[in-house]
Amino acid sequence: CRRVPEHAPRSFHEAVQAFWFLNHAFHVSGTKISCGRIDQYLYPSLRRDLEMGSVTIDEAQELVDCLWLRFNDRCQIVRENFYTRADSGTAESRAADAVMIVDRSVPGEGRTADAGHRNRPGTATDAADAINHFGQNVLLSGVLPDGTDGTNELTWLCLNAMEKLALTQPVVTLRLHRSSPPELVARAAEVLKSGGGMPFVNNDDVLVPAYEALGVTTEDARDYANSNCWETMIEGRSDQELIRGMNFLLFLELALNRGCSRVHGPMGPDTGDPLGWTGFEELIEAWKVQADTQLARGIDHIGLGIEEGTLEHSSHGRFRYNPLLSTLTLDCLARERDIIRGGARYRIWHVMGEAVANAVDAAAAIRRLVFEERAVSMGELLEALEADWQGFENLRRGFAALGLKIIIMSPDEHDRQAARTQKDAAIGIHQDPPGHSGGIVGNNDSLTKQNS
Numbered sequence: 001c002r003r004v005p006e007h008a009p010r011s012f013h014e015a016v017q018a019f020w021f022l023n024h025a026f027h028v029s030g031t032k033i034s035c036g037r038i039d040q041y042l043y044p045s046l047r048r049d050l051e052m053g054s055v056t057i058d059e060a061q062e063l064v065d066c067l068w069l070r071f072n073d074r075c076q077i078v079r080e081n082f083y084t085r086a087d088s089g090t091a092e093s094r095a096a097d098a099v100m101i102v103d104r105s106v107p108g109e110g111r112t113a114d115a116g117h118r119n120r121p122g123t124a125t126d127a128a129d130a131i132n133h134f135g136q137n138v139l140l141s142g143v144l145p146d147g148t149d150g151t152n153e154l155t156w157l158c159l160n161a162m163e164k165l166a167l168t169q170p171v172v173t174l175r176l177h178r179s180s181p182p183e184l185v186a187r188a189a190e191v192l193k194s195g196g197g198m199p200f201v202n203n204d205d206v207l208v209p210a211y212e213a214l215g216v217t218t219e220d221a222r223d224y225a226n227s228n229c230w231e232t233m234i235e236g237r238s239d240q241e242l243i244r245g246m247n248f249l250l251f252l253e254l255a256l257n258r259g260c261s262r263v264h265g266p267m268g269p270d271t272g273d274p275l276g277w278t279g280f281e282e283l284i285e286a287w288k289v290q291a292d293t294q295l296a297r298g299i300d301h302i303g304l305g306i307e308e309g310t311l312e313h314s315s316h317g318r319f320r321y322n323p324l325l326s327t328l329t330l331d332c333l334a335r336e337r338d339i340i341r342g343g344a345r346y347r348i349w350h351v352m353g354e355a356v357a358n359a360v361d362a363a364a365a366i367r368r369l370v371f372e373e374r375a376v377s378m379g380e381l382l383e384a385l386e387a388d389w390q391g392f393e394n395l396r397r398g399f400a401a402l403g404l405k406i407i408i409m410s411p412d413e414h415d416r417q418a419a420r421t422q423k424d425a426a427i428g429i430h431q432d433p434p435g436h437s438g439g440i441v442g443n444n445d446s447l448t449k450q451n452s
Contacts (some may be wrong), residue, residue, distance in 0.1 A: 001017060004018035004021065005018035005021050005022055009045055009054070011045060011049055011054065011061060011236070012045040012046040012048075012049045012055055012060060012063065013055075014045070015035075015042050015046075016047035016063050016064075016067055017040065019035075019038070019041075019042060019067075019069065020070060023035060023136070025324060026291075026324065026325070027179065029322075029324050030236060031322060031325050032134060032228060033135060033227065033228065033288050034135055034136065034137035034138070034139070034171075034225060034227055034228055035136055035137060035138045035139070035170060036138075036225040036226075036235045036236075037139050037140075037142070037150070037223070037225050037235060038138050038139070038140070038154075038158065038275050038328070039140050039141065039150070039152060039154040040047050040144070040150055040153045041159055042154060043153075043154045043451055044153050045383040046060055046153065047152070047153075047359050049374055049444060050153070054205050057153065057157075060153070060154075060157060061157050061160060061161070064154070064157045064158060064160075064161045065114060068161040068162070068167065068169075068170070069165065069167075069218045071136055071167070071169040071170045071348060072167045072168065072169045073295065074134065075167070075168050075169055075313050077107050092448045095376045110395075116316045118232055118374055132301040134169065135137055135173040135227075135228035135229070136169050136170040136171065137170060137172075137173055137226040137227075137228060137229065138170045138171070138172050139173050139174075139175060139202075139225045139226055139363060140158055140159070140172065140173070140175065140199065141155050141174055141175050141176070141184060141220075142175025142176075142202070142204050143176065143177055143179075143204050143208065144222060145218075145220075145222050145223050146219075146222075147222065147240065149177070149179055149180060149181065150175075151180070151181055151184050151246065154217065155184070155187060156187070156346040158172065159172075159187055159191050159199070161176075162191060162196075162198060163190070163191045163194050163198070163377065166194070166195070166196055171196045171198065171200070171226075171229070172199040172200070173198075173200040173201070173226050173230070174199040174200070174201050174202070174205050175201075175202045175205065176188075176202070176203060176206055176305035177203070177205050179202035182305070188201070200230060202226075202232070202441055204222075204300075207221075207224060208221045208222055208224070209221075210368070211224060211234070216234060219346070220234050220346075221234070223236075223237075225281050225289050227240045227348075227350075231350040231352070232347070232348075233346075233348050234348070235342060236328070236329055236330055237329065237330050237331070238329075238345060238346035238347065238348050239329075239339045239340055239343075239344045239346070239347050239348065239350050240342050240347075240348040240349070240350065241347075241348075241350070241450070242309055242348055242349070242350050243299065243302055243350065243352060244295060246295055246298060246351055246353050246354060246358035247351055247355050248291065248292075248352045248354065248355050248356045248358075248360075248421065248425075249354075249355040249358045249359040249362065250286055250355075251268075251291040251294060251359070252287050252290075252359045252362060252363060254267055254268045254271075254290040254294075255271055255274075255283060255286035255289075255290050256274055256283075256381075256382065256385070258270045258272065258273065258274075259271060260289065264388075267294070268289075268290045268293045268294065269289060269290070269293060271285075271286035271289050271290060272286060274382065275376050275382075276377055277378065279371060279373040280366075280367045280372075283363070283366065283367075283371075284363070285377060287363070287421075288424050289392060291424070291425055292425075295351065295425060298351070302349055312418040319322065320337060321338040321341070322339055322340055323338070325339050326338045326339040329343065329344050330344075330345060331343060331345045332344060353422065356418065356421060356422060357418065359421070360417050360418045360421055363417065363421075364413075365399045366381065369381075369398070369435055374394045375398075376395060376398075377384065380395070382396075386394070
């Protein structure tokens with residue numbers, strides 16, 4: 001603690017400690033950024049210690065386990081303290097903010113207490129995961145800048161810690177590619193099978209060429225990492241922001257209501273009266289028009305703001321700076337510019353496509369009940385939606401049951417619709433906004449600009 005990170009670490013233990021100090025400093029200063037390729041930048045210290053015999057693999061595993069525990073310092077696992085805002089007091093001090101949690105599990109009946117709150121009776125995991133997400137995303141494996149595979153001993157230690165402790169933090173993403181070791185793929189499947197929905201998987205064979213197509217150098221593209229959740233950035237070389245609110249379920253609502261939202265009012269073009277539609281393709285075309293309209297507006301707004309210098313960074317604001325992150329981002333010091341003022345080599349804007357799965361589920365149910373089986377008319381469906389299903393409980397249950405049946409019985413058909421929806425959206429926004437060189441990056445819908 002007295003040496004790092006002021007001085008270079010002399011051991012794996014010091015390297016882990018240096019990382020933790022910096023990670024904590026980022027979060028204290030309001031910079032929620034992912035941990036990046038932790039098994040790459042910490043590995044030289046581990047490899048040196050292993051070669052010198054100053055640490056055993058079991059001792060290294062213990063250090064990684066301890067780091068995993070520290071990631072969860074801020075996590076709430078007491079249900080009475082679950083809040084819409086993290087770290088916001090106690091149930092008594094902020095009762096109005098408390099999230100109402102329903103957990104129907106009974107201790108001793110089919111669930112057992114385990115290390116980590118995921119399997120503890122009386123704990124609502126989904127709520128805890130949502131509250132306790134601090135952007136601490138650890139990225140493992142993947143190709144290195146020279147094109148070789150980056151899997152190493154530390155990759156396995158991190159997967160072991162995630163499986164063993166089963167905690168909410170950190171989020172873990174695994175980069176795979178056509179030359180990934182089969183043993184790594186198998187191990188990832190084992191960890192996923194244990195529960196928890198991690199690791200997420202990124203496809204290097206898609207993302208690296210996508211970044212290259214936007215002008216990112218091959219070496220930089222191979223060194224991509226997550227920024228917080230699933231969106232990607234170029235590690236240590238880019239700023240990133242989000243084009244939020246691109247909700248595919250909203251686009252479906254606009255299609256069914258001639259461009260109007262029940263909450264926001266008129267938002268899109270009139271794509272025709274649904275009562276006159278004779279087939280499912282007419283719904284899909286209206287849905288696509290609404291999606292293209294909203295996506296184009298969002299991208300144009302971002303592009304114009306970048307061109308005119310009036311865009312407000314959601315994480316930092318128009319008049320704030322980030323000196324800590326800037327000092328650790330390549331090119332910022334050489335250009336004497338803050339990271340959010342064009343100092344970084346790349347500026348990446350992500351189009352956040354939300355509720356795609358929900359929208360595809362809803363569309364599949366409409367296709368089956370309204371257009372194929374004719375079990376309900378479009379007029380009846382619109383009336384039920386207008387009433388928020390009040391008085392139409394049987395119809396609502398029918399839609400819910402059918403949606404589940406379609407997913408189970410026709411997964412290929414369901415997947416094709418999901419793929420088509422996302423491909424249509426990508427085509428619709430694969431364009432350059434004003435003053436912005438770039439396009440959509442792979443399946444992560446990222447818009448990028450290379451700063452000059």
